[in-house]
Amino acid sequence: MPFAPPADNCLIIAGRIAGACETRQSPAGVPISRFLLEHHSGQMEAGVSREARCRIPVVACGEALTGIAGPLVTGARLRVSGFVSRANYREGEYRLVLHAARIDMLDHESSED
Amino acid sequence: MSSLILRIAVPSPLDRTFDYLPPPDCDLAALQPGLRVRVPFGRRRVVGFLLELGAGTALDPAALRPAQAVLDTEAVLPADVLALLRWAQRYYHHPLGEVFAAALPTLLRQGESTELSAPAPLWHITAAGRAALATGPNRAPAQRLLLDYLARCSDGADPNALRAVVRDSAATLRALRAKNWVEPLARPASALAETAFAPRPPPELNAAQAAAVTSVAADLDRFQVFLLEGVTGSGKTEVYLRLIEAVLARDRQALVLTPEIGLTPQLLARFRERLPGPLAVLHSGLSDRERLNAWLLARAGAARVVVGTRSAVFAPLRAPGILIVDEEHDPSFKQQEGFRYHARDLAVIRGRQLGIPVVLGSATPALESRHNAERGRYRLLQLPERVGGGAQAPIEILDVRRQPMVDGLSRPLLERMRVHLARNEQALLFLNRRGFAPILLCHECGWLSQCRHCDARMTLHLRQRRLICHHCGDHRPVDAACPLCGSVDLRALGQGTERLEAALRQEFPDVGLIRMDRDSTRRRGSLETLLSAIHHGGRRILLGTQMLAKGHHFPEVTLVGIVDADQGLHGIDFRAGERMAQLILQVAGRAGRAEKPGAVVIQTHHPDHPLLRVLVSQGYPAFAAAALEERQAAWLPPFAHQALLRAEAVEPERATAFLQAARTLADSRADGIELLGPAPAPMERRAGRYRAHLLLQATRRQDLHRFLDPWIAQLRAEHADRRVRWSLDVDPMELF
Numbered sequence: 001m002p003f004a005p006p007a008d009n010c011l012i013i014a015g016r017i018a019g020a021c022e023t024r025q026s027p028a029g030v031p032i033s034r035f036l037l038e039h040h041s042g043q044m045e046a047g048v049s050r051e052a053r054c055r056i057p058v059v060a061c062g063e064a065l066t067g068i069a070g071p072l073v074t075g076a077r078l079r080v081s082g083f084v085s086r087a088n089y090r091e092g093e094y095r096l097v098l099h100a101a102r103i104d105m106l107d108h109e110s111s112e113d
Numbered sequence: 114m115s116s117l118i119l120r121i122a123v124p125s126p127l128d129r130t131f132d133y134l135p136p137p138d139c140d141l142a143a144l145q146p147g148l149r150v151r152v153p154f155g156r157r158r159v160v161g162f163l164l165e166l167g168a169g170t171a172l173d174p175a176a177l178r179p180a181q182a183v184l185d186t187e188a189v190l191p192a193d194v195l196a197l198l199r200w201a202q203r204y205y206h207h208p209l210g211e212v213f214a215a216a217l218p219t220l221l222r223q224g225e226s227t228e229l230s231a232p233a234p235l236w237h238i239t240a241a242g243r244a245a246l247a248t249g250p251n252r253a254p255a256q257r258l259l260l261d262y263l264a265r266c267s268d269g270a271d272p273n274a275l276r277a278v279v280r281d282s283a284a285t286l287r288a289l290r291a292k293n294w295v296e297p298l299a300r301p302a303s304a305l306a307e308t309a310f311a312p313r314p315p316p317e318l319n320a321a322q323a324a325a326v327t328s329v330a331a332d333l334d335r336f337q338v339f340l341l342e343g344v345t346g347s348g349k350t351e352v353y354l355r356l357i358e359a360v361l362a363r364d365r366q367a368l369v370l371t372p373e374i375g376l377t378p379q380l381l382a383r384f385r386e387r388l389p390g391p392l393a394v395l396h397s398g399l400s401d402r403e404r405l406n407a408w409l410l411a412r413a414g415a416a417r418v419v420v421g422t423r424s425a426v427f428a429p430l431r432a433p434g435i436l437i438v439d440e441e442h443d444p445s446f447k448q449q450e451g452f453r454y455h456a457r458d459l460a461v462i463r464g465r466q467l468g469i470p471v472v473l474g475s476a477t478p479a480l481e482s483r484h485n486a487e488r489g490r491y492r493l494l495q496l497p498e499r500v501g502g503g504a505q506a507p508i509e510i511l512d513v514r515r516q517p518m519v520d521g522l523s524r525p526l527l528e529r530m531r532v533h534l535a536r537n538e539q540a541l542l543f544l545n546r547r548g549f550a551p552i553l554l555c556h557e558c559g560w561l562s563q564c565r566h567c568d569a570r571m572t573l574h575l576r577q578r579r580l581i582c583h584h585c586g587d588h589r590p591v592d593a594a595c596p597l598c599g600s601v602d603l604r605a606l607g608q609g610t611e612r613l614e615a616a617l618r619q620e621f622p623d624v625g626l627i628r629m630d631r632d633s634t635r636r637r638g639s640l641e642t643l644l645s646a647i648h649h650g651g652r653r654i655l656l657g658t659q660m661l662a663k664g665h666h667f668p669e670v671t672l673v674g675i676v677d678a679d680q681g682l683h684g685i686d687f688r689a690g691e692r693m694a695q696l697i698l699q700v701a702g703r704a705g706r707a708e709k710p711g712a713v714v715i716q717t718h719h720p721d722h723p724l725l726r727v728l729v730s731q732g733y734p735a736f737a738a739a740a741l742e743e744r745q746a747a748w749l750p751p752f753a754h755q756a757l758l759r760a761e762a763v764e765p766e767r768a769t770a771f772l773q774a775a776r777t778l779a780d781s782r783a784d785g786i787e788l789l790g791p792a793p794a795p796m797e798r799r800a801g802r803y804r805a806h807l808l809l810q811a812t813r814r815q816d817l818h819r820f821l822d823p824w825i826a827q828l829r830a831e832h833a834d835r836r837v838r839w840s841l842d843v844d845p846m847e848l849f
Binding site: 026027028029030032059061062087088 | 601604
């Protein structure tokens, strides 16, 4: 695979699942889960606190990750860490997808909102 | 020392005979054309064919090698087959030795003797077997079929006869014998493969059938080609049977050619039930020994009816009386490699040489045959009605543009299926593409599952978890990740029968489903199991490729769905439309019978395609007329006569360079001939070779052949570049 020397690409983000998680199998038998992560938090910027809000699609591949993501329902809270990549190779389109490397379920107390 | 020279056809790509001296201790008086002779050829020893006895040779007589042995005492092929082979050799411009080899069973080509081996014992049903049969359903359908058959053979049955009843008769017999339900008994010395079988009383003929039988039966002593055009279910086979009976009554033999796919156990069982004496069956599924035995029985005249696939057109007959070609439009009658002959066309030639009638039967005759009928060269006999009066199922075009499709199935089609299945009937879906999906695609970067050796995509077979190229056979495991970008998000694109099966099982979870294609019938006996489940009746979905469309009769089917008619409408070959029409009608013919009217639904994105419209609203004869008009306007066969010079080579330019040289050689003397090309083949690379062709076309057949003779000879002599493989295809059926 045409990889350049390892470059930094790491995103850790927490949030809730918006919509349901869909899981399918690739023709080679690899399970693939997709869901949308909704993030909402307070952050500091230039010494001022502010709101941060976004939605990002997450892909989780392989038995270990789909085992966690597959049963998730709307509203479940979790932290995903992984790398981002473009969603497809259509020219001019640079939507991002977070490819999960690790998924942690969060309990309700750690909620910020 | 006599200077007698043997001119021998040797199986080799060289288009000439080879001169040999007679073997040292040979009775010269016994030598005659048609004997097999073992000769040294290069460093090998091969079985050649004595064509001529000559007095002189163009070579130095001292350099000639003696033949090693003469293998026969009488000509191995009768004179009429020799004449047919010589004609075919001239017409198809194919090397003589290979033409002769095509006519002989493998064992005879290897030098085996032409003595019939001792007859195999006859199989009988035992008392225990009868008891088992009487107690009702048995889980093994093949065993049950065989037992049932044996129960009706009071004098036992020949193993060859049983082969036609179930596919793997040897294994089935072993299983039955282990249970003590059958036993082999040595046959009475008097009868050679003759088994007593009470023939079933023939059904009554309808008016059209009777008229067809009368026309042919009145003309049994001269050559005439009859084109028997009968809609599916119109009883063509019954017409054949009556004609065969008429021929047998005159102590002559009948030869019936059928496509491989149409040579079903049902067809053979029907022949056996009606016709006396042993039946010789010739097809590629037999062992070499069985094939040789059937061939020898035909030659000796002991088998009075010979049924076989393509190469059976060369079967030797002691007293030929009629030649019948069933499903005459079927492309499998054309040999597509090596000696590229068309068995239907050769049957017509053989009939002419013998002065006997030839019957070509089909529901959808080839446009060539229809054209011959229109010009009065063939006599047209039509069977417009189904036997038993059942109406032809109406065909409905289902416009699927902008329709939401689930795995290739539209809602309206699924709804129709639901209605028929709710009535406890069977629905048949036809899709001429096996596997799960024709393409594996990377959703992220667009990579496609390209074959390494061909300009084609590898087909995804999900059950085997393999990608398989349907063109060269190469295969590999399904990629876990995209080889280009590494994404695991690979997706199946398009539909094959496997995918349809999965979708239908989800849609109709409580309905039995049978998929029939080359993959699901690979195991021996599996076809019989599937067929017997279908005939068991009850609601069921049948799904398959053309394997399901041809030859079988499914009385419980009332709905036929053609999943994708668009494939055929836009094929690159000019015959694509004709093939699609023939397939559609053949599949449609499976629907309905007298008491249960059927319906046919065609899914298409091109509901206004003119030929499709004509076919659906006015039937095949109108379609054929319209298609023939198009052919005439475009100057295509049968209004032009074609020959295709194909070339292929590992390096890209070499094949084209050879064809360019061939064209240069041709240009100066191509009178009345149009040369098109060289052009790359529609699929340029296949199995690692680059392919190109040069098309020759002429209005008059003579012009073409007068030109081909010296041209091909010169190409053979002057262009012996071993890196280019080339071949000539006269009357090509496919332009790739």
